[in-house]
Amino acid sequence: MKKLEKVNYKGFIWPLIVGIVLWCITPWRPAGLSVQAWEMFAIFVATIVGCITKPLPIGGTTLVGLVFTVLLGLAPMKDVIDSKGVVVNQGVLSSFGNSAAWLIAMAFIMAHGISKTGLGNRIAYIMIEKFGKKSLGIGYAITGLELILGALIPSNSARTGGVVWPVVKSVSQDGYNSKPNDSSRKKIGAYVDFTAFHANILSTALFITGAAPNMVAQQLAAQKGYQMSWAGWFLTAIVPVAVATIIIPFVIYKMYPPEIKETPGAKKWAEGKLNEMGPMSTPEKIMSAVFCLSIILWVLSGFFKIPQLDATFVAFLAVSLLLITGVLTMKDALAETGAWNILIWLSILMFMAGKLISYGFISWFSKLVQTGLHGISWQLVLVVLVLLMFYTHYFFASGTAHMTALYLPFLSVAVATGAPLGLSAMLLAFTGAFNASTTHYANGPASILATTGYVKQSEWWKMNFVLGLLYLIIFGTVGTLWMKVIGVW
Structure with missing residues (x-):
């Protein structure tokens, strides 16, 4: 019988606590910060804490952070482009470039x-x-x-x-x-x-x-x-x-x-x-x-x-x-899991850092x-x-x-x-x-x-x-x- 893979669920405790606390104090955020800026900060910090506590390998942790970024409306999946062809809101898929x-x-x-x-x-x-x-x-x-x-x-x-x-x-x-x-x-x-x-x-x-x-x-x-x-x-x-x-x-x-x-x-x-x-x-x-x-x-x-x-x-x-x-061989390239892992988590972390700037x-x-x-x-x-x-x-x-x-x-x-x-x-x-x-x-x-x-x-x-x-x-x-x-x- 196949078994579930081991997940360090205890590692999710601190990221969740930090993220939820920061999110809940949004109404009392520092003056001069927009709601989006503070909420993005909450997700970013929670993701970084997750990278430290490691509930999942860093690639999985950042993917969870990316999912929350989209679910909470802080970034679309695809770029939002205005009538002049200018990107007005960068989508998460663009991060993988x-x-x-x-x-x-x-x-x-x-x-x-x-x-x-x-x-x-x-x-x-x-x-x-x-x-x-x-x-x-x-x-x-x-x-x-x-x-x-x-x-x-x-x-x-x-x-x-x-x-x-x-x-x-x-x-x-x-x-x-x-x-x-x-x-x-x-x-x-x-x-x-x-x-x-x-x-x-x-x-x-x-x-x-x-x-x-x-x-x-x-x-x-x-x-x-x-x-x-x-x-x-x-x-x-x-x-x-x-x-x-x-x-x-x-x-x-x-x-x-x-x-x-x-x-x-x-x-x-x-x-x-x-x-x-x-x-x-x-x-x-x-x-x-x-x-x-x-x-x-x-x-x-x-x-x-x-x-x-x-x-x-x-x-x-x-x-x-x-x-x-x-x-x-291509088999060698595909087997180099470290390459594809870093492609995921580094792209996501850089995308989140960019959102902190844009907000x-x-x-x-x-x-x-x-x-x-x-x-x-x-x-x-x-x-x-x-x-x-x-x-x-x-x-x-x-x-x-x-x-x-x-x-x-x-x-x-x-x-x-x-x-x-x-x-x-x-x-x-x-x-x-x-x-x-x-x-x-x-x-x-x-x-x-x-x-x-x-x-x-x-x-x-x-x-x-x-x-x-x-x-x-x-x-x-x-x-x-x-x-x-x-x-x-």
């Missing part, structure tokens, strides 16, 4: 090719072979691997779960008999595990395609008139990330030292793995060529405003090439805070907003939900108080990348690497608190000065 969501979906499918062909593992083994003579070297090798993968795999969870964690596990257990949930965990496994997590943070911060929250920031910043391109983001991030790449693995090494300092066996282990793989296969060569082409076109798209170089089109082109050459909620909030912060320098306001963006992540289990909820309001407040648009947009976006240095549930990679048994939860929180301060200092000082040099503000 969101370019950022499609870019990430296609990039997920491209990432499937890296895993399928074995290219990701080959890159990992080469890095260990070249830099794995010492434990510190392995830490830097893992970091370098993540930085490379950050340009190739747009999902930080996919990079960690699909490529980096298997390498960490193999190096630790197969190479040095350092096992999780065992006294041997600190031989080398704990250090490499924790370093791998922070390597993921750095790779996320370096590329606009490094993780979904970056793409959310790109879309929301565009609504304030600031355009983030692949090349522009990379140029802005390169210096603070480079500084952090030098400092972070070394600080972890000193703060959380492995018992094994020399690792001569890592090189031999990696060589053995490469010998097992043999020379690059034809699928690997094609995959490498397609990804190199994609990166080149993404870079060029930041300099030349040619429709054919649109970042989303480049991703479609890459997937098409992989299908045409036989590296991937005037964001402009009202911006004016409210601007009035409250009257007389305070924009520099201090921006510092406070960055700190809030960072430390409020203790209350979020999703970087995307956090970014969707707070980025645009915070950016609006910063600009309204006189802060430069470019500086505010990029600092807040970077903070959305490195605020994962908080909890063991901060994002997907944290959920993976904090539960391996190598790092205790108390250790995770304590060390991340220290490293979080380092990120804030590096991006707040080096990042700000670098953005001044290159003319971001």
Whole structure:
């Protein structure tokens, strides 16, 4: 007999309570807000809370939020067009044309090719072979691997779960008999595990395609008139990330030292793995060529405003090439559930955020805070907003939900108080990348690497608190000065 699928019904409690309470106080809403603006806010907040409590996977949760948006009359299914052909009310179906969501979906499918062909593992083994003579070297090798993968795999969870964690596990257990949930965990496994997590943070911060929250920031910043391109983001991030790449693995090494300092066996282990793989296969060569082409076109798209170089089109082109050459099949593409999942929930969340803008909620909030912060320098306001963006992540289990909820309001407040648009947009976006240095549930990679048994939860929180301060200092000082040099503000 078939059974019903398991649903976390308890997860619906808080979203319903929050949504109903906010909806019921509509008659007493703040002055200056329309009924529609407040009601849309109620649904949006309830949906974000649902993304945190997870009664359903995030795609299902956002679909429920979208259904309520239509049922309560806050958006039609199709666009409403006036007699002149102008869209006067955007329908929910139009949300699924969101370019950022499609870019990430296609990039997920491209990432499937890296895993399928074995290219990701080959890159990992080469890095260990070249830099794995010492434990510190392995830490830097893992970091370098993540930085490379950050340009190739747009999902930080996919990079960690699909490529980096298997390498960490193999190096630790197969190479040095350092096992999780065992006294041997600190031989080398704990250090490499924790370093791998922070390597993921750095790779996320370096590329606009490094993780979904970056793409959310790109879309929301565009609504304030600031355009983030692949090349522009990379140029802005390169210096603070480079500084952090030098400092972070070394600080972890000193703060959380492995018992094994020399690792001569890592090189031999990696060589053995490469010998097992043999020379690059034809699928690997094609995959490498397609990804190199994609990166080149993404870079060029930041300099030349040619429709054919649109970042989303480049991703479609890459997937098409992989299908045409036989590296991937349509079955592979359809089986990449992460791609279609993110296409649903990111499109819906972006649609809801857009409705908050069109109904005037964001402009009202911006004016409210601007009035409250009257007389305070924009520099201090921006510092406070960055700190809030960072430390409020203790209350979020999703970087995307956090970014969707707070980025645009915070950016609006910063600009309204006189802060430069470019500086505010990029600092807040970077903070959305490195605020994962908080909890063991901060994002997907944290959920993976904090539960391996190598790092205790108390250790995770304590060390991340220290490293979080380092990120804030590096991006707040080096990042700000670098953005001044290159003319971001």
